[in-house]
Amino acid sequence: MRLASCRNSYRGNLLKNSATALFATGFAALTVVSCSSGPSGSDAKPTPSKSSASKPASDDAAARKDVLAAYSGMRTEQVKAYAKGKASGTKLEKYAADKALATVEGNLFRYRQGGIVFKGKPKSSAKVTALSLSDKPKTATVTECLDTTHWKPVVKSSGKEAASGNQPRRYTVTGTVRTIGKTWMVVGLTADKDHPC
Numbered sequence: 001m002r003l004a005s006c007r008n009s010y011r012g013n014l015l016k017n018s019a020t021a022l023f024a025t026g027f028a029a030l031t032v033v034s035c036s037s038g039p040s041g042s043d044a045k046p047t048p049s050k051s052s053a054s055k056p057a058s059d060d061a062a063a064r065k066d067v068l069a070a071y072s073g074m075r076t077e078q079v080k081a082y083a084k085g086k087a088s089g090t091k092l093e094k095y096a097a098d099k100a101l102a103t104v105e106g107n108l109f110r111y112r113q114g115g116i117v118f119k120g121k122p123k124s125s126a127k128v129t130a131l132s133l134s135d136k137p138k139t140a141t142v143t144e145c146l147d148t149t150h151w152k153p154v155v156k157s158s159g160k161e162a163a164s165g166n167q168p169r170r171y172t173v174t175g176t177v178r179t180i181g182k183t184w185m186v187v188g189l190t191a192d193k194d195h196p197c
Contacts, residue, residue, distance in 0.1 A: 063184075064128045067140040067177050070095050070184040074175075075124055075144075078104050082118035085111060085156065097180060098187040115156050122151035125197075126175075140184070142175035145197035168193045 074095035081087040087105060096104060111117065123146075130141035149169045153162040172195045176188030 066184045067128050071126055071142045071175050071186055074186040085117045097185045100186040100189045103189050116153045116162050117156045119152055119154050120150040123147040137179040140177040144173040146173050168196055170196050172197050
């Protein structure tokens with residue numbers, strides 16, 4: 001009886017230990033399967049780096065800054081030229097070309113013929129409203145609110161104001177800007193005095 005009891009106890013312990021071992025093995029297997037249930041190395045898609053994703057945005061911001069610098073430079077040199085009645089001695093050609101340069105120089109010629117120069121300075125609020133960096137050359141559009149309240153034409157010989165009273169003092173100007181080589185330059189200017197800003 002004692003021998004049979006020992007055998008039964010031994011079998012019980014053996015079965016118990018075997019069940020424990022199987023449970024532990026199964027748990028380990030589940031853990032391995034669970035951890036490796038994601039996509040395999042061949043199926044995984046690479047995550048785009050933040051630096052490559054932010055590059056177009058960085059290029060866009062830099063281009064907009066350069067476009068506005070060119071437009072602001074053109075406007076500054078135009079004011080200097082109108083104050084003297086001539087473009088010589090200014091850096092107008094550094095910022096303006098094509099039709100924009102022709103427009104400014106044409107106006108200067110007419111003012112010179114009439115003995116007109118400009119006194120004071122305008123206020124300008126400009127922003128880039130269109131930009132294409134994929135074009136060749138690259139192109140941009142600048143929309144400007146130009147306030148000429150304190151920028152007035154006067155007769156050079158007398159200093160008498162020459163502007164007519166019904167002229168709008170605040171109006172919208174649209175500038176066309178493009179790259180010439182690697183440099184942004186203003187190539188077109190259109191003043192819309194029927195649209196005050």
